[in-house]
Amino acid sequence: MRNLRFTISYDGTAYSGFQIQPQSDTIQYRLEKAVWMLTGETVKVISSGRTDAGVHAKAQVINFTTNSQIPVERWCLALNARLPKDIVAHTAEEVLPSFHARKAAKRKTYCYTIRTARFPDVFHRSYEYHHPTPLNVEAMREALPCLIGEHDFTSFCTVRTDKEVKVRTLYEARLETESDGFLDSGSIDRLRFFVSGNGFLYNMVRIMVGTLIQIGEGKRPSSDMQRILEAKDRALAGPTAEAKGLTMWKVDY
Amino acid sequence: MRNLRFTISYDGTAYSGFQIQPQSDTIQYRLEKAVWMLTGETVKVISSGRTDAGVHAKAQVINFTTNSQIPVERWCLALNARLPKDIVAHTAEEVLPSFHARKAAKRKTYCYTIRTARFPDVFHRSYEYHHPTPLNVEAMREALPCLIGEHDFTSFCTVRTDKEVKVRTLYEARLETESDGFLDSGSIDRLRFFVSGNGFLYNMVRIMVGTLIQIGEGKRPSSDMQRILEAKDRALAGPTAEAKGLTMWKVDY
Known part of the structure; x- marks a missing residue:
């Protein structure tokens, strides 16, 4: 074989x-x-x-x-x-016969894309979540450092899960901005949230993004991210962001 | 009104x-x-x-x-x-009541995208033509300068047309390369042909691209572009490239 x-x-x-x-x-x-x-x-x-x-x-x-x-x-x-x-x-x-795509994975990276221009981009409409008003990028960025490292991510895991151990290690969480450079040059038209870790719980990236969006909207302070993480309670985090904005970006072995 | x-x-x-x-x-x-x-x-x-x-x-x-x-x-x-x-x-x-989107247009820019990586990009599959082998970009670029300026573009116009005057002015014709920067970093995965002019004949950009691809494949020398242009004969040019690779990029007034 x-x-x-x-x-x-x-x-x-x-x-x-x-x-x-x-x-x-x-x-x-x-x-x-x-x-x-x-x-x-x-x-x-x-x-x-x-x-x-x-x-x-x-x-x-x-x-x-x-x-x-x-x-x-x-x-x-x-x-x-x-x-x-x-x-x-x-x-x-x-x-080698011993290679197993899941067990051997050392680091996985996901990208969640949020379009923040007023109207959707027809060419990316299936691959990004449309949030038609600007978000406070600095506030969102301030919420990210507390996620890095080994944590119990129970608050960012759907309750419908069979995984008992909710501890994972995140290596990187960053938010990049992009401009279409076209219709309104200089404006931020798209945010990309890149997150890398040794593994992810069910809906973990999407719940983080749902929470980040509330921070970007000013509905929560940046400090809520740490508070939610420490509480280990899914009910405190934001909603699960729409699936279509999420892309498994790469896997390192 | x-x-x-x-x-x-x-x-x-x-x-x-x-x-x-x-x-x-x-x-x-x-x-x-x-x-x-x-x-x-x-x-x-x-x-x-x-x-x-x-x-x-x-x-x-x-x-x-x-x-x-x-x-x-x-x-x-x-x-x-x-x-x-x-x-x-x-x-x-x-x-103003006098504005007419076609008559007032000073410069139109089209972009034709050719994916030259071995396999298609699923996220852009509807917006680029897939040519699964590399093309000679330098040879293609050498064919472009002769197109700039005022010319009779009969050779690059479908014979099914009712337009009698085939003279148009091209302001710019350039070929850009892009890399996915990912699976095979450094390789050229995509070519973008940008062309701007005061107007375009029916299928003009797609016939230019069909000819450019033949040059990039080494089936024709770069000098064929000028020869074809001067001949004013559609039969000498390459085939009409697939519609899905073409995007009307912008219009200046």
């Missing part, structure tokens, strides 16, 4: 998330179907982490084992020909 | 171009329908220039006259609420 590792990207708009579920169209289902169409094998695709319904991936990492002797350099083209247009394999390599 | 001018953007994927046609869904039809839903008036929307089926616009300019007394600052939000998600009005202003 060979163990193959791929970098894939997907537009999650049309899918019920990564993980296979009955009567649902999922990324995992489409990948396993493509492998079956190519090799006749039923494989189990392992990802670095599941993404929710509507969440995208720029460079998700997956692996599966196969008996196929197709040379590794032909796999991406062969899979892409059997995948829908919104799922694309970019790189393929043969790895 | 008030004359209103708007900047609009649209994802042209789902439309049969800008201009109203029987039994077709077009941008103009959607705009006029939105105005009718808002005001009850039947207006005629004038654009800076028609775009073909599948061609996008980042900042198209339109105008129309109306008896409505709705304040100008409310128009974009009101129209956007009545337009499909793939057409967005960004700015509105009241202009």
Whole structure:
């Protein structure tokens, strides 16, 4: 058996998330179907982490084992020909039998994009959350340092979860601004929240973003982030931000 | 009567171009329908220039006259609420009765995007043409200077046209490279061809791009561009490049 590792990207708009579920169209289902169409094998695709319904991936990492002797350099083209247009394999390599895309992941990075211009950008409308009024970026940035390091992130985890240990380590949390540089040059049209850690709880990034947006709107002080973190109570944090703004950005091994 | 001018953007994927046609869904039809839903008036929307089926616009300019007394600052939000998600009005202003979006346009800029990485970018798949092998950018750039200035562009105009005068002036034609900066940092993943002029013939940018791609592939020398231009014969130029890579970028008045 060979163990193959791929970098894939997907537009999650049309899918019920990564993980296979009955009567649902999922990324995992489409990948396993493509492998079956190519090799006749039923494989189990392992990802670095599941993404929710509507969440995208720029460079998700997956692996599966196969008996196929197709040379590794032909796999991406062969899979892409059997995948829908919104799922694309970019790189393929043969790895040691012990490699496991989730267990071996050292650092995952997500990006949440908020468009803050008055009107949506038609070309990115499926990949960013539209907040039609400006946000206080400095206040949002002040709320970020307390998140770095090892913490119990219970407050930023949906109550619908089976994970008992809620301790994770964040390595980086930063907010970047972008301008369209076009219709109103100089104005901030888009915020990108990049967050890296050793792992993320269910809805963790989206609940952080929901809280950050309330801070940016002036509905809460920046200091609320630390207060919420320490309380270990989901009810104190902000709402779960819309899935379409979230993209799994990259995974380091 | 008030004359209103708007900047609009649209994802042209789902439309049969800008201009109203029987039994077709077009941008103009959607705009006029939105105005009718808002005001009850039947207006005629004038654009800076028609775009073909599948061609996008980042900042198209339109105008129309109306008896409505709705304040100008409310128009974009009101129209956007009545337009499909793939057409967005960004700015509105009241202009002199004499303003005509096409006749007053001084300079139009188009951008044609070619993705040259091996596999498509899922997030831009509707807005760029995928050419899965690298192109010789230097050879393509060498072909551009001869296009600048006033020329008869008959060779770069579809034969299906009713325009008799094929003389136009190009002010700028440049090719920019972009890297995803990610999967294979340093590699060129995307080319953007920006071209500005006082006007464009039917399919002119797409035929130039089809010719440029042949030059980039090494199928023709860079000097062919001037030879084709001087011959005034459409049959000598390359094919018409796919519509989805083309975006009307901006219009100057």
